[in-house]
Amino acid sequence: MDNQLKAINRGFLGGEPTFLKDKEIGFHNRDLEEKVLQFGEGNFLRAFVDLFIDQLNGQGHFNGSVVVVQPIAQGMTEALNAQEGCYTVVLRGLENNKPVTYKRIVTSISRGINPYTDFDTYKNTMKNPSLRYIISNTTEAGIAYVESDKLEDCPPASFPGKVTALLYERFKLFCGDPTKGFIFLPCELIDNSGDMLKEIVLRHAISWNLSEDFISWIKESNYFANILVDRIVTGYPKDEIPNFEAELGYKDNLLVTGEIFHFFAIEAPKQALKEMEEALPFAKAGLNVVLSDDITPYKLRKVRILNGSHTMSVLAASLAGKETVGEMMADPLFVEYLRKGIYKEIIPTLDLDEEDLNSFAASVFDRFANPHIKHYLLSIALNSVSKFKARVLPTILDYHKKMNKLTDVLTFGFAALLAFYKNEPQDNPEILEFFKGLNGDVDSYVKTVCANTDLWDIDLNQIPGFTVKVTDYVKGILENGVNQTINNFGVNK
DSSP, X not given: OOHHHHHHHHTOOOSOOGGGTTSEEOOOGGGSEEEEEEEOOSHHHHTTHHHHHHHHHHTTSXXXXXEXXXXXXXXXXXXXXXXXXXXXEEEEEEETTEEEEEEXXXXXXXXXXXXXXXXXXXXXXXGXXXXXXXXXXXXXXXXXXXXXXXXXXXXXXXXXXXXXXXXXXXXXXXXXXXXXXXXXXXXXXSTTHHHHHHHHHHHHHHHTTOXXXXXXXXXHXXXXXXXXXXXXXXXXXXXXXXXXXXXXXXXXXXXXXXXXXXXXXXXXXXXXXXXXXXXXXXXXXXXXXEEESOOHHHHHHIIXXXXXXXXXXXXXXXHTTOOBHHHHHTSHHHHHHHHIIIIIIIGGGOOSOHHHXXXXXXXXXXXXXXXXXXXXXXXXXXXXXXXXXXXXXXXXXXXXXXXXXXXXXXXXXXXXXXXXXTSOOOOOHHHHHXXXXXXXXXXXXXXXXXXXXXXXXXXXXXXXXXXXXXXXXXXHHHHHOHHHHHHHHOTTX
């Protein structure tokens, strides 16, 4: 670990050194109680929740640190401990189309534990009465039931197995004290992540023949929140490290980069929300965090506006010869295409606060145009059929129902998908086999695809005028190209 970074973390430096003039220094972690147990030491949590906790600490709102657990045998706790839990976060992007950079040395992590090499230390975390929150990001596959897990494993292989065993240890140590449960904040990219984690933990407790009192304690003294997270974290900037070291004045093996934008929604019972509002006052720290007993509207906003605008545009941009989202955003035609699709077609279907929707939509343009994030269109195009069904088709249907007419941009996005899938898309084998077997002219091709209820759950030919409009768009794309066809229907109208 670089001596200057170590000195900052230990609080040895009096006054701010020159090379930190444009950065914020986190709150020294050795002065704080460990209040959070975190499964996962990767880039995302360190540039997201750990950063937020550091900001809360810096303003005197939380005064707690994070003890990190390595969830699998291979991980980064050794590197984390070598830097005494200290690392740099650099966030870069656009705000109102203007470049912004934010740097902070984060010191909210007290230590890292590898349960595979130091099981006793890991197990002893349950003795800490101040521990209240358990955060996780163990990938989408992390919250899964593993039948072979056993209570006596040191530790159980799966994340839910580890949680069940720790909860049982906690239950025994504090004799079932109802105040010694946890608030779980699982940040895995799974819908209703808290509900799923709770269900698997209870399944383990039952299969391990643990007591009814313990099972009741899990249900009544622990809260499993459902979480929505949103921030692109680009991780360790390997190609830029020499420049960063020259700029920062020290070496940081855990430096993590990401975008400026962030959003964190936590859904929990009102009692847990009230506690978090007091103990974790994110709003006071100026963070874009929502505590609610129903985060469904925020999920819908993200899926329809952010994910939906991606899906409605990237295939068309790829057919137009673009390679990245950045290239797409450098083309005024596609900017207007997105603008009409989002503001004129998506937002009118959403029954949410208009100011909030417009603000979120504006952030999408900044995020897509971020020069520090290179999103390849062909990567985003993977499995576009299921993405279109989940992200865009509901808006097409809602718009038609509400306005009694068809969308222009979103319908064109569907036509672009059909034109794209006439070549060599990447999707699951069944879908590829279906498209590969299609022959004949454009009219029959479009009609057959629209009629496939296995793909869309409905026969899209039943939407008045939809098949004709899609067919015209597909013909236009194949004969005249994407740009000319977009110009013909007029994104400025």
